[in-house]
Structures are given as structure tokens and as C-alpha cells.
Amino acid sequence: MIAITWARKNLFSSFWNSVLTFFAIYIIYISLPGLIDWAFIRAVWQGDSRTACLAPDSGACWPFVKANIGQFIYGRYPASEIWRVNLTFILGVAGLVPMLMPTAPAKRWNLIYLVIAYPLIAIVLLSGDRPGLVHVDTAMWGGLLVTLVVAVTGIVVSLPLGMLLALGRRSEMPVIRMLSIGFIEFWRGVPLVTVLFMASVMLPLFLPEGFSLDNLLRCLIGVALFSSAYMAEVVRGGLQAIPRGQAEAARAVGMSYWQTMGLIVLPQALRYVIPGIVNTFIGLFKDTTLVLIVGIFDLLGQVRAQLSDPHWAVPQGATTGYVFAALVFWVFCFAMSRYSVFMERRLNIGHKD
């Protein structure tokens, strides 16, 4: 009974709603059974080699994913050193989870750990440039590891840098304003592919002899600066929504420019643009796949690399691999999206006027 009332109210409340409901049901009807059939019913679940997936009518070849999961996550990172990647990951989650929980205490120390201590720990652990650890060249890094390194670096750098650029663009000092505008418009005006190519291929030509910068590091810098320009414009949108009186009231009680911006204007502005910020993060996360063109194997690149492995040349290999990669990307992006919804709701408490 309740279901019928609910359906009447939500699915068939008007003629056009009913039409849309039937259309949606039709779309599900033509797409879902095939997907379920391919991914579950006709799929191959067991097997140690390509022969398991060679049956002419078989669906997804999950043994391919299972056999290559190590490469998908760690790339060519040496098997004996994989604990370092896992430890880095655990340390990151340990810092991130309490940071994301609004009720967790000691936010200041948490932030210092995440933004200053953790990156240093991660660099040492992953690259091993310390006595006692085996050095692992970044050329060996790959898979989800690279995806996360690029995305997290981009996110961690782009938010503060974007905020500074947004403030700079609204500065009353002409030099700072011009520099900010120039920076933002330059990085927004070039495609990320070009940025990565420049960083990887052209930059070494300009650098002095004997001075070399790691390929991955160059790409990280490129991605971080690129996303900062986008972030700057998102933040600026928020700054423009804050009435002038807010900054005036803060200045009138003697607060400095940085106190005014940091305590009054930015907290309000960022709240308005949470959807835009998360949108930029999600875009950045997916754009990491472009590092493939400069020879760095992120998750998607690693999936493609494993496809050319003759041991796993099977008809459904490519589709299975891509679906798996899509699923991993979707999980991360969806998590970010849900978190932003949660924060928006939370920040709105007591703030409606």
C-alpha cells in the first residue's frame, strides 16, 4: 500500500512525470540485463591463465583483473618493497579520516601532520632516498599509486595556492593583481596535455647541463600549477559573493588584512563554493590519466599495459580491464561527491538567514 502511494506521489504525479518514469524504466530494461549478464552470469570467475577466458560466449574475464591486481595498484614497484607503499597509504588514511570528521579533536595538529609531516614521510618511504631503504626510481611507480600521488599532490597544492591567487586577483596592489591574472590566464589557457608535454619533453632542454628533475616530479608540478589556476577562479567566485561590509566590519575592529581574509571572508566564501571545489578535485582526479602520454603509468595506463601482455590476450580482456578502472575511479569520485554533500549540509546548520 505504502509503495503504491509513494509511487503515485513520486513517479506518476503528472502526465509528463509518468512519461519520464516509463522512459527511464525502458532505458533500464534495455541496458541493465545485458550488463548483469556480461558482468556476472556469463562472466568467468575462476582460472589462472588466459585459457579460462577463451570460451567463445564468455563475459567479463575477472581472472585477468585478479592476476594483475598487483600491477594495477603498485605498477612495477618491487614486490619486496610493497610494504612501504601500503604503510604510506595507511599513514595517509590515518591522517585523513580524523581530518574529515568534523567532531574529531586537534584539527590544527592534524592539519600540520597532513600538509607538512605526511608529504615528507611519504616521499622518504616511497622513493627510499634514505640509508636503510632501497631506492625505488619513480619510473617503477605505477597504477593506483601514481594516480593517488598525482591527485593528492594536485589537491593539497591547488587549494591553498588557488586561494592565494584568488586573493591576489582581487588585490588593490596592481603588481600582485597583474601577476595573479597573468598566472591564472596562462595556466587556464593551455591544455593539460600541453603542460605535461612541456614539463616532460621541453623543460629538460632548458635546464642547465647536469641538472635534472625527476619526470614524475615535473608532471606533479605541472598538474599542481594547472589545477591551482582553476581553483583560483572557483574561490574567486565565492569571494565575490561576500558583501563588502563583512571585510569592512573586520577591518573596523582593527583586524589585519590576513586576519580579515582568514577568519571572516575565506571561511564564508569557501562554504559557498564547496560544490565547485569538489568539482575541481574530481576533474583533477580523472585528469591524472593524462600522465600516460609522457610515459607515466597511472591506473588506466597500467591496465592498458597489462592488456598487451600475451599471457592474458583474451577477447574480453580490454572491456574487463576498462570496466575495472572505471569502477575504481568512480568509487573515489563518488566518495568525494558524497563528502561534499555531507559538509554542505553540516555547514548550513544555524546558518540560514
Add this chain to the structure above:
Amino acid sequence: MSELSKIMIGIEHVHKWYGDFHVLKDINLTVREGDRIVIAGPSGSGKSTLIRCINRLEAHQEGKIFVDGVELTEDLKRIDAVRREVGMVFQQFNLFPHMTVLENCTLAPIWVRKIPKADADVLAMKFLERVKIPEQALKFPGQLSGGQQQRVAIARALCMTPKIMLFDEPTSALDPEMIKEVLDVMVELAEDGMTMVCVTHEMGFARQVADRVVFMDQGEIVEEAEPEIFFATPKNERTKAFLAQIL
């Protein structure tokens, strides 16, 4: 009595332009300790601009402004020093909507005066009691009426224990039934001897508390007189015309 006390605000031959528009024309005004000055005049006469020059929310281009002996120049340190001693109340309240009433009041004492948070809370509660809304301390500004918000704004300014209070049309954005509660707080403040400069259209308030009424029109001070004289026998034609409209 006021002739003997210290000069708190000295404005000497001040001019200001917005582009080609001459907003302030040769303004001269002296405010002594304990003075209550009301600035009146039609909209666009430059009275808000003048009061905003006193804490340098606007910069003047010619002339000199001294506040408590400090001359206002480009020097940011001096500007901040002046702003610490001068409280301001705005037409639109300008409370910080993302903070509670209490946090609005303690913010500047904590960050500017570097007072410990516990002491700042005590100070803020004292002034919230003085404006008669201690019970609203933990609410957000958006949950209060306009009159209550403006009283919080007054408390927020008082928490810096300023020597001078500036009011920029504090009742103009309020519904009529809320004007009185704000004016009552201002009258009490005046009775306690606070040095006040108020831009307002509330002529009743001017009669009741002002030592002097300054009438501005088209960027000039047209007339300056004690309220009894100002309202009873205005000298200038423009003052007469304004009073005829407003009373």
C-alpha cells in the same frame, strides 16, 4: 565643560573625490572627549563618507584627520592603531554570519588585543548584558531580529573598549518597531560619557542626547549648532528646507 577636555577627533580642511565627484568639500570638525555629535543631512550629502574617513574605511585626499592624537595617513600601523580605539556600527549590522553572537564579540579582543579566550568571553558577556541580550549569546546572527542584530553589533564594537564610537545610520535598516530598542542602547551609552559620532535621521535622538548637530549638504558642513538652536532657529536656508521635510 567640553571646551576644556581633550580633542579626540580633529578634522582639518578635508577634501575627498570619487573620480570627478567632489564628495567632501573643506570639512572642519572638532570632537572632544565625551562629545555626542549627530551628523544629519539628505542622502548623498557625504555624511557617511565623512564618518568612514574617521577610521579610514575611506581615504581622504586633502587635509588632515587626527584621531586621539594620531594622524591618519597611508601608514597601515597607524590606521590599525586608530581602528583599535574607534568602534563602528554599520547600517547593515555586518555581523559575521558564520560565527555565534558570542564569537562575533570575542573575535577582535582575542585576535587584535590578544586577550585569552576565557577573559574575552567574560568581557563579551558583560557587554551583551549591557545591550540586554545575554541570552542570545550562543545563537547565530541569522536567528536574531534586526534590532537584536544591531545591538549585538554595538556590543561587538564595545568589546574592544573603544574611546570613540561611530554610528553610520544604525537604525535605517530596521523595521520601525525595532528602532527604539537600538536607540535606547545608544542613549545609555551617551549617558555613560562615551564619545560618539552618529550619522542618523533620528531627530528625536539628536534632541535628546546630542551636544551638537552638524548639518551636511552636497559635501559641505552647512551648519553646526547645539540641538536647541539647530531645531528652533536654523540659520541656513538649506537647513530650514531639510528640517521642514524631515520633521
